[in-house]
Amino acid sequence: MSERNEFSAQVLISPEQMKVIAGWEQEFLSIFKQQLQEQMKTNELLTALIQSMSDEQVDDDDDDDDAEPLTYMDGTPINGGG
Template identity: 85%
Template sequence: MSERNEFSAQVLISPDQMKVIAGREQEFLSIFRQQLQEQLKTNELLTALIQSLSDEQVDDDYAEPLTYMDGTPVNGDG
């Protein structure tokens, strides 16, 4: 199966929307393709983020923290 840059989908368009698009189909499709390309980049970035987060070492949720959120060490004094 060959990879295609074109796509096909059924989209419902109102008569008012069709008036705006009429005669400017190529411009509309060009903008739509640009939006899809940007969405693809976003999806790739999100996928990379999810993969990198899943590769991190999983900490024990019940382990006592060694530092506070500001980075200062926990002394164990309770």
């Protein structure tokens, strides 16, 4: 028994339907090209964002995330720190 999935089904198009499709083909292509241009802009922006995030430098002293802090967030020294 051979199973037929939805992708192997044939769609019959009448000559009238084909004329309608052909009549709108250029508009579909135009919209598709616009979508591709917008996607390329989005990709460029994402690339720039990722690049700028990777370019951010962290001070060499801050490389050790496990180091005990020397000051509180307001800048007040921690007693016994350092």
